[in-house]
Amino acid sequence: MSGGVDSAVAAARAVDAGHDVVGVHLALSRAGGTLRTGSRGCCTIEDAMDARRAADRLGIPFYVWDFSERFRDDVIADFVAEYQAGRTPNPCMRCNEKIKFAALLERALELGFDAVCTGHYATLVETDHGRELHRASDAAKDQSYVLGVLDAEQLAHTYFPLGSTPSKALVRAEAAERGLTVAQKPDSYDICFIPDGDTRGWLADKVGAEAGQIVDASGAVVGAHDGAHAFTVGQRRGLKLGVPAADGKPRFVLEVRPVSNTVVVGPKEALAIAEIAGDRYSWAGRAPQSEDFDCEVQIRAHADPVPARAQLRDGEVVVRPQEPFEGVAPGQTAVLYDGTRVVGQFTIARTVSAVPAAV
CATH class of the missing domain: 3.40.50.620 (HUPs)
Structure with missing residues (x-):
């Protein structure tokens, strides 16, 4: 509770x-x-x-x-x-x-x-193959995405x-x-262990803030930052770039390189991702019966699912969407669906751009 x-x-x-x-x-x-x-x-x-x-x-x-x-x-x-x-x-x-x-x-x-x-807003369905995890009736409140990490044994001992x-x-x-005083209590949001919502400041206290360079895809320095931890793929705001793009269009974070403390930026088109993969995966109940199957993939809690093809290959789950993803960051969770049923999930370890590296 x-x-x-x-x-x-x-x-x-x-x-x-x-x-x-x-x-x-x-x-x-x-x-x-x-x-x-x-x-x-x-x-x-x-x-x-x-x-x-x-x-x-x-x-x-x-x-x-x-x-x-x-x-x-x-x-x-x-x-x-x-x-x-x-x-x-x-x-x-x-x-x-x-x-x-x-x-x-x-x-x-x-x-x-x-x-x-x-x-949690999610549904459990009993089948001949065991218990399945499905989306909730209320699509706006559906929380099956954050439950995608549950395996068959855990689903057997849950109740939603x-x-x-x-x-x-x-x-x-x-x-x-029912006379419950929490009837109109606001929903909680953001990260519970960062109650003031200042993730950047909280991380700076934990990992330190070391100044570094912001570069474009060619390696040219276009700005500076106070700590790479404050940036995530797809971010546009707060870059404070000193060198504008040649075409005058805004630039977005394409990559964060912690070893060199460098942030890479580029045009919006360069955020398009043709493939994602990860080796930290699990199945929500019955595992797929094939190593190559159609599915829908959701990469954020409130993102729309995207039709895709998934493969089990060399110890990884590899997913290629019908249309490129946008702004996918390693570390995010990809949850696989078959209609309303959660098939499983994996932590994204690598991505393949849909755009030539020269962009």
Whole structure:
């Protein structure tokens, strides 16, 4: 129970379904004085109190479990290391993979519980081949992308009561009818361990800020920066280039090179990506029955899925979209779909440009 309306209503529905429900709030930070800033974050003292009040209203036991060390090691440290390597990580994917459906689920099973129930918007479907993960009914709230890291064993022990709900407005109305004080609580957003939203400043404190060069694809210096960690592929704003492009058009970040502390920029067309690949992959339930299959690929939580062809090749998942992707950064997660079903996911390790290197 995060302290938000979704997890509170999910717990209520689990109670209504006759399950033996225990509310658990995850303490993911040792900073005891952490308070919420606006609607950012999901793991503050205020959130824990909101979760406790919801549990009391539902008449279920409530506990706070301290997973701060695992969160620090598996999510925060990974986030920092990825940026240091010039990649763009998704900490929500790592949290679901390492904390909510690994550490939390492991402890729950050890204590004799059957499943972890959350307020995620996704649907589970039972088939002859086992349980499948599908998109939620409400496309605007669908969270199947960030759950793409779950494997067959984890899916067998999960429960998503909100997946078939047509809209978030109905969830809020239900919470109000149940007398839950979080009915109109704003959604959390941004990165929970950076509650003020200043990712650049937070990273500067963690990895340091060393000045370096901004160059174009030919290697010509066109500007300077205060730290390569502050840039990500596809970025346009904040470049402060001293040398304008010959055609006068804006330039975008094409690559971040941490070893040389260099940021490479170029025209928008150079962001087109013809192929992505990665070797850190997993399947959400049944693995594909072929090493070469059609699918749809989603590379961000709120991006549109793109028709593509996927191959298992030399220990990698290699995906070629029908139309080039735009602005793909190594470190992002690519989630593969077959219609509404999540097939699996991989962390993008490399990309192949759709544009000649001379651009």
